[in-house]
Amino acid sequence: MKPTESVPFTDLAAMTRDVRTAVEREWARLLSSSRFVGGAAVEDFEREWASYCGVAHAVGVSSGTDALLLALRGLGIGAGDDVIVPANTFIASAEAVVMAGATPVFADVSPDTLLITPGELESAITPRTAAVIVVHLYGQMPDMDALSLIADRAGIVLIEDAAQAHGASWRGRQAGSIGRTGCYSFYPAKNLGAFGDGGAIVTDDTQLAARLRSLRDHGRSQRYRYDHELVGTTSRLDALQAVVLHAKLPWLDTWTEARRSIAARYRAALDGGDCGPARLVAELPGSRGAYHLAVALVPDRALVRQRLAEAGIETHLHYPVPCHRHPPYLRYATSPLPVTEKCAGEILSLPMFPHMSDGQLDRVCGAVREALAAQESLPT
Ligand SMILES: *Cc1c(COP(=O)(O)O)cnc(C)c1O
Numbered sequence: 001m002k003p004t005e006s007v008p009f010t011d012l013a014a015m016t017r018d019v020r021t022a023v024e025r026e027w028a029r030l031l032s033s034s035r036f037v038g039g040a041a042v043e044d045f046e047r048e049w050a051s052y053c054g055v056a057h058a059v060g061v062s063s064g065t066d067a068l069l070l071a072l073r074g075l076g077i078g079a080g081d082d083v084i085v086p087a088n089t090f091i092a093s094a095e096a097v098v099m100a101g102a103t104p105v106f107a108d109v110s111p112d113t114l115l116i117t118p119g120e121l122e123s124a125i126t127p128r129t130a131a132v133i134v135v136h137l138y139g140q141m142p143d144m145d146a147l148s149l150i151a152d153r154a155g156i157v158l159i160e161d162a163a164q165a166h167g168a169s170w171r172g173r174q175a176g177s178i179g180r181t182g183c184y185s186f187y188p189a190k191n192l193g194a195f196g197d198g199g200a201i202v203t204d205d206t207q208l209a210a211r212l213r214s215l216r217d218h219g220r221s222q223r224y225r226y227d228h229e230l231v232g233t234t235s236r237l238d239a240l241q242a243v244v245l246h247a248k249l250p251w252l253d254t255w256t257e258a259r260r261s262i263a264a265r266y267r268a269a270l271d272g273g274d275c276g277p278a279r280l281v282a283e284l285p286g287s288r289g290a291y292h293l294a295v296a297l298v299p300d301r302a303l304v305r306q307r308l309a310e311a312g313i314e315t316h317l318h319y320p321v322p323c324h325r326h327p328p329y330l331r332y333a334t335s336p337l338p339v340t341e342k343c344a345g346e347i348l349s350l351p352m353f354p355h356m357s358d359g360q361l362d363r364v365c366g367a368v369r370e371a372l373a374a375q376e377s378l379p380t
Helices: 012-033 040-053 064-074 092-099 118-124 144-154 206-215 239-271 301-310 327-332 338-344 358-376
Strands: 057-061 082-086 103-107 129-135 157-161 181-185 199-203 294-297 347-350
Touching (some): 082 092, 092 129, 092 327, 103 118, 118 129, 239 294, 301 358
Antiparallel strands (some): 181 199
8 A cells, every 4th residue: 555545534335345245135125025114124133133132132223312212211211310321422322311301410431441430320320310321432341240230239220322332242241231221323334334324222121122112113002003002203223224234244243353453453553652641442351342433542632633634544533522511411511520521632533444454554553653752752
């Protein structure tokens, strides 16, 4: 690869190429059958996804945000309930709580993992707390043993937001399979992405799964389709997307392995001297991260980001404005969140996609080290 060639942040087209033939063949069959909503394609994928996650049920829905919203509603969480959410997350984790009619209570995160910690969870619990949404942000998992124990003792529900964590695990258990429910997004850029929007809720709870199937389809009774037992909504996974997900699933572990080895190279490059205090967000022992994102903490981010841009390397920020700083959520910012606020100014997401070539990876590692070394030699 030429040294002047740019490195994109991601490359969805490469993943599409891996599955294109299979998708086109199955889409042609679906077009002849006209089963666009529900049907065998959706049911088959739901079974496969439940089995991949190691749970009894997967309920396909139309997005990751709806997965969270319906999980809350299916669990009876709404007006008058507090739901603890890490302040460092994508807005949807908090948005779903507000949409369910409940109140988000923001918890701070670990300065090493940027994920919620057992200590932060424990101190955020009050008699009004009904649930916690543990977010496996960046594809990393926090200490699920300690978090589950605290939630159980307090009698609150643990919901996993695994929208960035397809294929991640904690001590051998898949993301989403540890809490009462796990919520997934299949947005195209996620580790397992559809060709449009999609999501799923996974759970071992058979009654909850039945409620979720009803909620996603106008509160319909499973016995008689003209009976509406609940006030539901339209939030179904469509069959065209289920076909894409079915075709991509056999690739997921290979893609995750590729992401993990890219992350290992980044970690080695940042730990290799000259990089000052910059580091990759930590992976806890016990957690097997799926590296949806490779996030570094870089004190002088603006300068480093500028240097990388000049070298043709695309970076992004996840997320520069914490949830509680957005106008509609200001009213929920009731306690100080110093780690989230500090880290929001330092996080820098490096290029991360399974098909990244060795040449591209070398270029990013070299440019990152150069940018950080230049920063270190500046007078302070
Ligand atoms: C993407 C994402 C969601 C929402 O998923 P959509 O399918 O876009 O609605 C929720 N939580 C997290 C952490 C996400 O990254």
